[in-house]
Amino acid sequence: MKITDDSPSVLTALDRPNSYIGRSVPRPNLKRLTQGRGQYVSDITLPRMAHVAYVRSPHAHAKIKSIKKAEAEKAPGVIAVVTGAELAKVMTPWVGVLTHLKGLKSAPQHAIAVDRACWQGEAVCAVVARTRAQAEDACELIEIAYEELPAVTDPETALDAKTPVIQPSLGDNLCFERKLDAGKVDEAFAASDAVVETTFVFGRHTGVTTEPRAVVADWNEGEQRMTVYHGTQAPHMMQDLFAKHLNLRHDQVRVLTKDVGGSFGIKVHTYADEMATVALSKLIKRPVKFVADRIESFVTDIHARDHRVRAKIGVKKDGTITAFEIDDLTGIGPYSVYPRTSGIEANQVVNLTGGPYTCPNYRAQARVVFTNKNVMCQYRAVGHPIAVAVTEGLVELAAAKIGMDPLELRRRNLFADDAYPAQSAAGLKFEKLSHHESLAHLDAMMNYAGLRAEQKRLRAQGIYRGIGFASFIEVTNPSAAFYGVGGARITSQDGATLKLDAQGNISVHSGVTEQGQGAEAVMAQVAASAFGVPIERVRVVTGDTDNTPYGGGTWASRAAGIGGEAAWQAGKALRDNVLAVAGAMLQAKPETLDIRNGTVVDVASGAERLPLEELARVAYFRPDTLPSGVQAELMATRHYVPRAWPFAFTNGIQASYLEVDIDTGFVKLLKHWCVEDCGTIINPQLVDEQIRGGIVQGIGAALFEQCLYDERGQMLNGNMADYLVPMAAEMPDIECGHVVSPTADSELGAKGAGEAGTAGAPACVMNAINDALRPLGAEPLTDMPFTPGKILRALGKV
Amino acid sequence: MTDTALDISLTINGERVSERVDARTTLVDFLRDGLSLTGSHVGCEHGVCGVCTVRVNGDIVRGCLMLAVQCDGATVETIEGLSDTGEIADLQAAFEQRNALQCGYCTPGILVAAQDLLKRAKENERVPSRNEIREHLSGNYCRCTGYQAIVDAVEAVAQARAGETK
Numbered sequence: 009m010k011i012t013d014d015s016p017s018v019l020t021a022l023d024r025p026n027s028y029i030g031r032s033v034p035r036p037n038l039k040r041l042t043q044g045r046g047q048y049v050s051d052i053t054l055p056r057m058a059h060v061a062y063v064r065s066p067h068a069h070a071k072i073k074s075i076k077k078a079e080a081e082k083a084p085g086v087i088a089v090v091t092g093a094e095l096a097k098v099m100t101p102w103v104g105v106l107t108h109l110k111g112l113k114s115a116p117q118h119a120i121a122v123d124r125a126c127w128q129g130e131a132v133c134a135v136v137a138r139t140r141a142q143a144e145d146a147c148e149l150i151e152i153a154y155e156e157l158p159a160v161t162d163p164e165t166a167l168d169a170k171t172p173v174i175q176p177s178l179g180d181n182l183c184f185e186r187k188l189d190a191g192k193v194d195e196a197f198a199a200s201d202a203v204v205e206t207t208f209v210f211g212r213h214t215g216v217t218t219e220p221r222a223v224v225a226d227w228n229e230g231e232q233r234m235t236v237y238h239g240t241q242a243p244h245m246m247q248d249l250f251a252k253h254l255n256l257r258h259d260q261v262r263v264l265t266k267d268v269g270g271s272f273g274i275k276v277h278t279y280a281d282e283m284a285t286v287a288l289s290k291l292i293k294r295p296v297k298f299v300a301d302r303i304e305s306f307v308t309d310i311h312a313r314d315h316r317v318r319a320k321i322g323v324k325k326d327g328t329i330t331a332f333e334i335d336d337l338t339g340i341g342p343y344s345v346y347p348r349t350s351g352i353e354a355n356q357v358v359n360l361t362g363g364p365y366t367c368p369n370y371r372a373q374a375r376v377v378f379t380n381k382n383v384m385c386q387y388r389a390v391g392h393p394i395a396v397a398v399t400e401g402l403v404e405l406a407a408a409k410i411g412m413d414p415l416e417l418r419r420r421n422l423f424a425d426d427a428y429p430a431q432s433a434a435g436l437k438f439e440k441l442s443h444h445e446s447l448a449h450l451d452a453m454m455n456y457a458g459l460r461a462e463q464k465r466l467r468a469q470g471i472y473r474g475i476g477f478a479s480f481i482e483v484t485n486p487s488a489a490f491y492g493v494g495g496a497r498i499t500s501q502d503g504a505t506l507k508l509d510a511q512g513n514i515s516v517h518s519g520v521t522e523q524g525q526g527a528e529a530v531m532a533q534v535a536a537s538a539f540g541v542p543i544e545r546v547r548v549v550t551g552d553t554d555n556t557p558y559g560g561g562t563w564a565s566r567a568a569g570i571g572g573e574a575a576w577q578a579g580k581a582l583r584d585n586v587l588a589v590a591g592a593m594l595q596a597k598p599e600t601l602d603i604r605n606g607t608v609v610d611v612a613s614g615a616e617r618l619p620l621e622e623l624a625r626v627a628y629f630r631p632d633t634l635p636s637g638v639q640a641e642l643m644a645t646r647h648y649v650p651r652a653w654p655f656a657f658t659n660g661i662q663a664s665y666l667e668v669d670i671d672t673g674f675v676k677l678l679k680h681w682c683v684e685d686c687g688t689i690i691n692p693q694l695v696d697e698q699i700r701g702g703i704v705q706g707i708g709a710a711l712f713e714q715c716l717y718d719e720r721g722q723m724l725n726g727n728m729a730d731y732l733v734p735m736a737a738e739m740p741d742i743e744c745g746h747v748v749s750p751t752a753d754s755e756l757g758a759k760g761a762g763e764a765g766t767a768g769a770p771a772c773v774m775n776a777i778n779d780a781l782r783p784l785g786a787e788p789l790t791d792m793p794f795t796p797g798k799i800l801r802a803l804g805k806v
Numbered sequence: 807m808t809d810t811a812l813d814i815s816l817t818i819n820g821e822r823v824s825e826r827v828d829a830r831t832t833l834v835d836f837l838r839d840g841l842s843l844t845g846s847h848v849g850c851e852h853g854v855c856g857v858c859t860v861r862v863n864g865d866i867v868r869g870c871l872m873l874a875v876q877c878d879g880a881t882v883e884t885i886e887g888l889s890d891t892g893e894i895a896d897l898q899a900a901f902e903q904r905n906a907l908q909c910g911y912c913t914p915g916i917l918v919a920a921q922d923l924l925k926r927a928k929e930n931e932r933v934p935s936r937n938e939i940r941e942h943l944s945g946n947y948c949r950c951t952g953y954q955a956i957v958d959a960v961e962a963v964a965q966a967r968a969g970e971t972k
Contacts, residue, residue, distance in 0.1 A: 034902050041910030042898040044845020044885030048911065051844035139839075141830070218849045218857055218911040218949055269847070269911030270949050302850045524908030524950050697905050697955055704952030728850035728947070736943040736953040741936075765952075 025604045025614075028533035028543055029756075032693035035529035036548065037522065046267040049222035049239040050299045057224070057295040058087050060285055061143035063133040063150050064307070065125030068159035068380040068721025069174070069342075072123055075133055076151040083149055085142030088292050090134045092120035099287035100253045102278065104346035106494030112184040112351045112376075114344035115175035119253075119284035125154070126174060126342030127382050128721055129307025131281050136288055136296060159380040159721040163316070163339030166377035174342050174378045183344055184351035184376040186358050190433040191369030196331035200322030204405045208398050209791040210770075211714035212314035215387055216733055219269020220300035221309060223282045225289035234261045236286055239268045241276040241521055242561035247553045248497050249278055249347065250286050265551030271523040272705065273387040274309050276563045278346040281308060306726030310345060311715055312353065312387035314338055315394050319361075321402035322369075327412050327420040331369035332362040332433075334398060338376055341383035347496045350384055351376050356391025356483070361399050363432050363481040364443055364659065365421040370433035380721045388702065390564075392482060392767035393709060397792070400478040400771040404778065405788060414775070415456065418447060418479055418661075436481070439652075441659040442747040443479060446683040449745050450477075450661050454681045459665060467783060473667045473678070474782075476775025478768040482658040484565035484686070484760025485751070489654035501649035502566070503557025504575035506535055506582040508642040510628045512606060512620030513545040514582070519559015520571030521551050525762060526694035527567040531575045533690055534756065538579025539586075540603030541620070557645055565760020568690055569656060570648055573754040577646035585641045589627055590618055592638040648754065656751045656759040660684030662703070662768035664776040670784065670803055673796030675711060675777060677738065683745040684764045688757035695761045696744040702765020703742055708734045709766075710773035711793050814878040818843070819887025827874045834858040834869030836877075837884060845885035845914045849947070856946035859915035860884050866922045885914035894921050897963050906959040908950030916946045920960045924967060933964045 077089040101116035137143035224237040243263040285298040322330035340350035354374040407417040422443035491498040528548040591598035608618040627640035712732035750757025849857035858869035861883040
C-alpha cells in the first residue's frame, strides 16, 4: 500500500489562500503518542499522592448490615478506610433526570453505597493507602455483612406486580416511558400487501476503552482548591458537578484532561467511584488516584444497548413502505445515570426508527425499566445502532417477502434529495440530506451487480455469501435541545480563544477535547486557515478548565462542527484585529490587507507588506510607536452554538459482504463499504478513520460483544479473554466514500462523523448474514451478537 | 515488604538498573511505577490486550504476565528506548502519516509488536502480507482505528524496508 500525503480539496466556499480545510494534515499530537511520551491520567504521579481501592458489592442487590474496618485500618500503608455514610458528609448524592424526558424518574445515588448495594460492582467501602497494592491488600481485611435481597434482572418482568421494586421511593420499576403515534398506522397496515413482524434483540455491551477510567484528585487545603486530572470527554461539565456535590464554587475546581485512552461515550458520565475519589481527596487533604482495573471496568463502566424491540413493517407490492411500528424495552440498572440520564437511548430509538424514509405512519412505544445490573447510559451512536438495525432489518425482510431488490426498495422510499427541508414521521427536522446520491455512489463503489453475480455463482458451489445494506441518519452538532432544555448543566455552545504570541505564532484554546478523534488537528487547520499562518505555527490547548473557554467537550460528534466553527470565527476576529494594527503601521486601509502564510500582504497584489513577527514585536515591545488611539488586541474569543436546527443530521449508507461457513457458523467479513455525508470535510483522513473505527465497533456489537449476566445479576464474562472485541485478523478492509451537503447553520458547514460507522454496521452485517442464509431456509437472525451457535441453530444444525 | 522483596539488576533501554522489588510486582508495574517509564501501558492485566508489550532479551513479552524479578540479568527494551535509538523511526513516521492511531494508548505495544514482525520479515527477506500483519497483531487490541490504518502503515514500512535491502 502507498501512504498518500494529502487528499484533493473538496472545499469551495472556504477558499482562503493556503487553506488547510479539506486536507489530510497529520495530527499535531501524534509524535508524543508514538514515542510513549503521552500523559494519560493513569501515568500521573503527584507529591504525597495516595491510591484508593474500592470494596465492591459481590451481590446484585443486598442490604449492607455492617462494615468492620478495624483490621484494614491497621494494615501496612493504609491512610484511611471510608464508608458510604462517612463520605456522604463531604459529598451530596445526585439524581439523573431530565425534565424534557417527561416522567423520567430515578432515586438519589451516593458516591459509595449507603445501607444498600444495588448492583454487583457498586462500591461499598474505600481504602486509601500509600500504594494501590497496599490498598487492595487492606480491602481483603474488611468484613462486610450483607443480607442478600431479591435481584430484578429480567426487564420483561420488571414491571410485574409480583416483582420487587428496586427503589421503593419511586413506587415502581419504570424509569421512563415514551409513546408516539404519527399518521394512520392501523389503516396503513390494513392496506398493505405484505406485513413483516419480528423481534430484534440487542446484546448489552460496553466500550472497553484500552485505558480504564482514571482520575487523580488533588485538594489543596491551603488554596481551598480542587485540581482533578480526569480522563473525561467533558471537563467543564465535570467541574460543575464536582463543585456542586462538594459544595464548592466553580473557581475552586480545575479539571485537567490531557491524553485519554479511548472514550467512545464511556467517559462522559458521572461515575460514583470517580466522585468518591474526588471527595476522598477533600477528606484526607492530599492527592488521591483511582484507576479502574479491568474487572472494575466491566462491572462499572456504563453498559449500553440491551434492548428488545418488537417491530413491524407494512409494504405494498410496488415497494412503498406503508407503516412502521415498534415496542422497545430496555433495562438500565438501578439508577438513571447522572447527568445525561439513561432514558436517552430509548428516546433516540423512538426518534430515529424509520428516519430515512418518507413513510408517514409510525407508532412507537419505549419503556425503560430499572434492574439490578450495572447501569446503562449513552455510548457511541446512542440509540442509532438499534433504530437502524430495526428499520433496515425490517426493510430487507420486507424486500425479500415481496421479491424486490433491497436497494430498489430503498430507492422507492428514501427522502428525495430535493425534498429538503423535510420532517420525519417522528418529527425530526432535516436541513439537507443526500440518501439517493449516497446510495448511487455506494452501488457503483462496491460494484453491486458484480457482487450479486459472484454470490449466485458461488452459491452453486455451496459457498454462502451475503450482501447487506443499511441506510441511516445520524444526530450530530446537538444544540441545547439535547440536554440543556431538560435542565442539565451540559453546554451545547463552545468557544475558542486565539492568541498571537510575540513571535507571530498563534495558540488556539478550545473548549472541545481530544480523545484521539483528531479534534486538535481540526482546530489547528481551521485556525490556521481563518487567520492565515502555516499550521506549524499553531498550537492547540484543550482540556483545562482554567485555560479554555467554557465548552461542552467532545461527544455526539460536536467537536468539528461546533468547536471548529468557534475556532473559525475566532480566527477571523483575530485577523481583523491584527489587520487593524497592520493598517496603522502601514498607513493602509485594513480591508486592503490580508494575512497569508504568516505575513501581512496586499489583498489585490499579494505583495508582502509586514511579517507577523515584526507586527508582534511592535505591538508588544514598542506600542509607543503606534499612532495614538491604536491599541493592539492580539487575542480574540468567539463562541458558537447551532440555533437554526436542533441537530445537524447527517446521512449515509453502508454495505457488508461476508461469507457464512454453514458447517461451523463462523462469519468471515470480506469487505465493508460506507458512503456518508458529514457536510464540509475538514480533514478527509480523519473523517475516514472515524468511519472505519466506528464500523469496527459496530461489527463488535453484531458478532462478538456482550456482557453476559446470570439470573442473579452476576456478570459472567468481566474480563477481556471472555468478553470478545474485534481483533485485527477478523476485520475487513473498509472503503469510504463521501457526499458533501454542508450545513448552512455555520460558515464552516461541517457536521459530525463520529457515530455514522457504529450506527450502520450492526444492521448491514445482520442483513448480510440473513441474505447469505436465505436460500437455505434459515429463520432470519435478529438476536445480536450473531455467534456461531446462533447461526447453527438458525440453520437447524444444532 | 522486606520478606518478599528481592534485589534485581537488569539493563533497561541501555541503562544499568539495580532495584529492590516486591516479588509480586509485574514487569509493567515495575517499569511504570518503579522507573517512571510510562510509555508501556496497562490494559487488561491478564495477557490479552497487548498494550503492555515490551521486549525482553530480544523477544516481545506481555509486561503484565512477567514478574519484574524474572527479569534479573535481562535486557529490557521499551517504547522509550526504541524511540531514542531510532530503531523504529520509520514505523513511527508511517503511523503518524497514516493516522494509524487515535487515542494512542495501544500504540506503544503495537509498535513493539509490529517491529518484531518486521525484523523477522527482513531476516527472512520477505514482505509480510496484509493477512500476516493482521494475524501478527491479533494480540494487540485497538478500539479506535478499526485496524486498517495500522495494517496500511506496517505494510508500507515492510515494503520500504524491503526496498532498502535490494
